Amino acid sequence: MPARTNMFLVLLAGVVLVLLGLAGVREQLFSPEVDEPAVVTGLFPAEQAVPEPVAAPEAEEPSVATGLAPTAPGPVPAPGAEEPGTARPAIPTRTVVLTAGRGDTLSGVLHRAGLDRGESQAVILAVGPVYDLQRMKIGQNFTIEMLDESRVGQGAHDDGGAARVPGLVSMSFRPTVEQEIMVLRTGDGGYSTEVIDLHLEVRDAFVESEITTSLYLAAKAKGVPMNVLAQVIRMFSYAVDFQRGIHPGDSFSVLFETHHDGSGAMVRGGAVNWAALTLSGTTLEFVRHVPADGRADYFDRAGRSNRTALMRTPIDGARLSSSYGKRKHPILGYTRMHRGLDFAAPKGVPIMAAGDGTIESIGRNGDYGKYIRIRHDSEYKTAYAHMSRYAKGLNRNSRVRQGQVIGYVGSTGLSTGPHLHYEVIRNGRQINPRTMKLPGKKLKGADLKTLARQWELNDERVAAVRADRTYVKGPARHG
Ligand SMILES: [Zn+2]
Numbered sequence: 001m002p003a004r005t006n007m008f009l010v011l012l013a014g015v016v017l018v019l020l021g022l023a024g025v026r027e028q029l030f031s032p033e034v035d036e037p038a039v040v041t042g043l044f045p046a047e048q049a050v051p052e053p054v055a056a057p058e059a060e061e062p063s064v065a066t067g068l069a070p071t072a073p074g075p076v077p078a079p080g081a082e083e084p085g086t087a088r089p090a091i092p093t094r095t096v097v098l099t100a101g102r103g104d105t106l107s108g109v110l111h112r113a114g115l116d117r118g119e120s121q122a123v124i125l126a127v128g129p130v131y132d133l134q135r136m137k138i139g140q141n142f143t144i145e146m147l148d149e150s151r152v153g154q155g156a157h158d159d160g161g162a163a164r165v166p167g168l169v170s171m172s173f174r175p176t177v178e179q180e181i182m183v184l185r186t187g188d189g190g191y192s193t194e195v196i197d198l199h200l201e202v203r204d205a206f207v208e209s210e211i212t213t214s215l216y217l218a219a220k221a222k223g224v225p226m227n228v229l230a231q232v233i234r235m236f237s238y239a240v241d242f243q244r245g246i247h248p249g250d251s252f253s254v255l256f257e258t259h260h261d262g263s264g265a266m267v268r269g270g271a272v273n274w275a276a277l278t279l280s281g282t283t284l285e286f287v288r289h290v291p292a293d294g295r296a297d298y299f300d301r302a303g304r305s306n307r308t309a310l311m312r313t314p315i316d317g318a319r320l321s322s323s324y325g326k327r328k329h330p331i332l333g334y335t336r337m338h339r340g341l342d343f344a345a346p347k348g349v350p351i352m353a354a355g356d357g358t359i360e361s362i363g364r365n366g367d368y369g370k371y372i373r374i375r376h377d378s379e380y381k382t383a384y385a386h387m388s389r390y391a392k393g394l395n396r397n398s399r400v401r402q403g404q405v406i407g408y409v410g411s412t413g414l415s416t417g418p419h420l421h422y423e424v425i426r427n428g429r430q431i432n433p434r435t436m437k438l439p440g441k442k443l444k445g446a447d448l449k450t451l452a453r454q455w456e457l458n459d460e461r462v463a464a465v466r467a468d469r470t471y472v473k474g475p476a477r478h479g
Pocket residue numbers: 332338340341342420421422
């Protein structure tokens with residue numbers, strides 16, 4: 001095997017170790033009982049991982065992310081070796097962390113890192129099978145390890161001078177909190193890709209609180225993660241009018257999961273297992289349950305789904321303008337004169353289709369301004385008025401699904417301020433959405449039996465966490 005290839009393997013082994021270490025997975029991989037460097041041998045045959053002594057660089061570049069910079073340790077570190085950074089670098093490399101901007105592509109990022117077109121294409125091909133690059137988000141960080149050519153001696157890549165020294169040694173990024181994708185240069189000059197599971201620990205969290213202004217503010221004050229709050233609001237949007245239905249003195253409880261990294265820090269909220277909302281003395285509660293069809297859903301104690309054919313609040317309840325304190329415009333209820341419900345929200349907040357259906361009307365409609373009407377079945381229609389704009393691609397006869405964004409809050413037509421005017425039309429006449437009775441899907445037979453067991457377990461869990469005062473203080477204090 002040529003010396004240069006060996007050198008690369010050593011370098012790569014080092015990069016893997018350092019980056020795994022940074023990813024916080026060292027503990028899992030290097031358990032103290034294991035004496036063999038399992039990771040290294042798993043990736044590269046042990047005899048190839050013999051270090052080739054190469055002079056260490058004199059000094060580190062100040063611009064380099066020093067935590068990552070000393071890449072290849074001289075000897076392969078023994079299991080449990082404390083600090084990868086103390087090992088002697090074999091080949092000078094530099095690490096840059098580049099962030100994807102608006103409209104950026106991975107190709108653009110690699111170009112900024114200094115890769116040529118051919119190499120950048122090879123990296124993109126390697127990433128393709130494990131990650132959909134179309135889904136790359138603004139702000140995605142890429143940690144790119146490059147050979148520092150300015151420091152590599154002439155003899156180190158003496159191949160006739162025709163071929164360019166391959167620049168990229170490794171690249172890693174975390175598309176989600178539980179995944180790290182790592183691209184590594186292989187000995188044959190290609191790239192291999194690995195998906196590393198960052199093993200998030202799942203814990204229970206419980207929050208219970210009175211609502212003084214809005215559910216949103218009460219939950220936020222208790223440290224409920226935003227994605228959990230969004231699930232709770234969505235869960236109750238079928239039954240609750242979030243503009244008029246919540247009053248001071250109401251309360252909520254939520255039992256949910258939180259995901260924690262190796263250091264115990266919560267990285268995000270997980271699934272909501274149970275939530276209860278007590279409004280004017282009446283409690284609505286749903287438990288998460290997976291029926292035989294395999295689709296997790298929320299059900300009440302009688303086995304009815306939280307989801308009904310039409311939503312009472314077809315807009316994100318967390319974005320509604322508070323109905324307490326100053327009112328810039330009346331938030332009207334349903335009356336003979338006002339045959340709909342108004343939801344005050346800032347301009348641009350998405351409006352959802354209240355149920356599955358077909359768009360029957362879309363366009364300017366007098367005092368209604370920008371208006372959409374959806375036909376759900378032979379009996380029910382819903383209408384949405386004063387929009388600032390429609391969602392892209394919608395036309396008359398477009399099919400829409402419940403919860404699909406159809407437009408955005410505005411103040412077009414006869415309107416005193418940005419709000420959604422929402423109407424439910426039954427057999428050609430507007431009815432009061434607050435009092436409409438629409439049944440949710442009801443579980444039967446064996447599903448109903450397993451749901452009853454689910455409720456029993458849930459009640460035990462809730463009683464236990466209620467007794468444990470550390471939970472009631474919220475997820476931030478627990479863990
Ligand atoms: Zn109105």
